[in-house]
Amino acid sequence: xxxxxxxxxxxxxxxxxxxxxxxxxxxxxxxxxxxxxxxxxxxxxxxxxxxxxxxxxxxxxxxxxxxxxxxxxxxxxxxxxxxxxxxxxxxxxxxxxxxxxxxxxxxxxxxxxxxxxxxxxxxxxxxxxxxxxxxxxxxxxxxxxxxxxxxxxxxxxxxxxxxxxxxxxxxx
Amino acid sequence: xxxxxxxxxxxxxxxxxxxxxxxxxxxxxxxxxxxxxxxxxxxxxxxxxxxxxxxxxxxxxxxxxxxxxxxxxxxxxxxxxxxxxxxxxxxxxxxxxxxxxxxxxxxxxxxxxxxxxxxxxxxxxxxxxxxxxxxxxxxxxxxxxxxxxxxxxxxxxxxxxxxxxxxxxxxxxxxxxxxxxxxxxxxxxxxxxxxxxxxxxxxxxxxxxxxxxxxxxxxxxxxxxxxxxxxxxxxxxxxxxxxxxxxxxxxxxxxxxxxxxxxxxxxxx
Numbered sequence: 001x002x003x004x005x006x007x008x009x010x011x012x013x014x015x016x017x018x019x020x021x022x023x024x025x026x027x028x029x030x031x032x033x034x035x036x037x038x039x040x041x042x043x044x045x046x047x048x049x050x051x052x053x054x055x056x057x058x059x060x061x062x063x064x065x066x067x068x069x070x071x072x073x074x075x076x077x078x079x080x081x082x083x084x085x086x087x088x089x090x091x092x093x094x095x096x097x098x099x100x101x102x103x104x105x106x107x108x109x110x111x112x113x114x115x116x117x118x119x120x121x122x123x124x125x126x127x128x129x130x131x132x133x134x135x136x137x138x139x140x141x142x143x144x145x146x147x148x149x150x151x152x153x154x155x156x157x158x159x160x161x162x163x164x165x166x167x168x169x170x171x172x
Numbered sequence: 173x174x175x176x177x178x179x180x181x182x183x184x185x186x187x188x189x190x191x192x193x194x195x196x197x198x199x200x201x202x203x204x205x206x207x208x209x210x211x212x213x214x215x216x217x218x219x220x221x222x223x224x225x226x227x228x229x230x231x232x233x234x235x236x237x238x239x240x241x242x243x244x245x246x247x248x249x250x251x252x253x254x255x256x257x258x259x260x261x262x263x264x265x266x267x268x269x270x271x272x273x274x275x276x277x278x279x280x281x282x283x284x285x286x287x288x289x290x291x292x293x294x295x296x297x298x299x300x301x302x303x304x305x306x307x308x309x310x311x312x313x314x315x316x317x318x319x320x321x322x323x324x325x326x327x328x329x330x331x332x333x334x335x336x337x338x339x340x341x342x343x344x345x346x347x348x349x350x351x352x353x354x355x356x357x358x359x360x361x362x363x364x365x366x367x368x369x370x371x372x373x374x375x376x377x378x379x380x381x382x383x384x385x386x387x388x389x390x391x392x393x394x395x396x397x398x399x400x401x402x403x404x405x406x407x408x409x410x411x412x413x414x415x416x417x418x419x420x421x422x423x424x425x426x427x428x429x430x431x432x433x434x435x436x437x438x439x440x441x
Contacts, residue, residue: 002180018177019177019178019179019180019223020174020175020176020177020178022174022214025174041173041214042211042214042215043207043211043274043277043278044362046275046277049277052280055251055280056276056277056280057277057280057281058277058278058281061206061207061210061211061281062206062210062281063180063203063206063210063223065180065182065225066203066206066225066227068182109276109277112276112280113276128276130275130276130361130362131274131275131276131277131278131361131362132275
């Protein structure tokens with residue numbers, strides 16, 4: 001076992017982990033955060049997407065020890081006080097989900113995308129979500145939701161409402 | 173899926189990484205971005221006894237120029253290479269290739285050094301390095317040496333790096349004005365190339381047309397002799413023996429190599 005220290009959704013944590021413990025299992029089982037799903041488990045589907053130091057990553061393909069010293073944000077961390085994040089709100093309003101399994105990953109990939117590119121074109125949204133698969137094939141409304149969220153963030157005059165980690169990246 | 177157990181050590185410097193390599197032995201593996209190695213470990217295709225994590229070696233990340241070469245640190249992530257203004261102006265083919273790797277999440281973690289050392293013949297960056305006539309810098313206990321792309325890829329997932337050497341940097345010629353083309357044929361988003369072609373400055377490299385990324389030598393010779401793009405491209409598959417798999421048989425791959433080479437020589441990407 002190894003001691004690993006990192007920040008998850010703004011909270012400092014210190015846990016003993018096996019080096020082989022995948023970040024997604026750490027988040028789900030050690031931290032009790034179940035938003036990130038294990039879908040394909042082969043770096044393809046993106047259901048396990050979280051932000052690591054502000055960038056979207058697939059947490060099934062990262063060791064927890066690789067996240068030492070870093071900052072992880074899961075979907076739970078987007079709405080700490082219960083008020084939906086603009087991206088979550090847009091997915092709800094545009095019906096950007098069907099069964100919901102891919103949704104936490106789609107939302108986190110979107111938050112990462114909009115931090116890097118606050119006003120993407122539809123084509124850039126489709127390419128930006130290339131790493132996320134929707135098993136219901138509900139892509140049109142997902143793209144619509146991302147564009148709506150981008151529009152809302154632009155209207156709010158700031159692309160840095162995307163959570164502290166994403167905000168830092170946008171400011172780089 | 174959970175990898176087999178291994179010991180873990182985070183390298184604190186290049187020298188420390190070399191020490192760890194010496195002490196942990198041949199069954200240890202270097203961990204860069206982990207986006208080739210960890211999936212293989214999860215599938216138990218490989219089970220290293222120890223991982224030496226290079227993730228903290230920030231001195232190996234970033235881009236600079238050295239005379240007429242662009243120097244890319246081995247731990248530079250694909251997303252950072254793709255977004256680098258320096259790379260986009262001095263070696264646009266390389267920046268474009270980095271932007272074609274996997275998907276955004278993969279590009280946030282994967283590194284150029286890891287991708288080259290992994291030496292997947294279907295991958296983007298090995299083909300790009302070969303097309304650009306670049307080289308890699310390797311550091312071992314005996315010092316530093318440079319290995320040309322033409323000599324680097326030794327076999328299927330095999331390089332000419334010695335077991336005690338660490339790939340520290342990648343060098344490509346600065347050619348801001350050279351015309352280039354890049355073609356990657358895939359059936360699914362975020363997949364490896366069924367066949368890929370990168371062309372720059374009279375050099376043509378092919379991905380997934382053999383056990384290593386290959387030069388299309390006959391087509392290059394034809395170009396040098398004044399052939400048209402179409403004329404040279406017709407020779408692109410000469411001498412290749414591509415593998416057959418569920419995506420394509422050999423004849424289809426040879427067809428793709430010819431078609432994609434023509435498009436790449438027409439500077440399409």
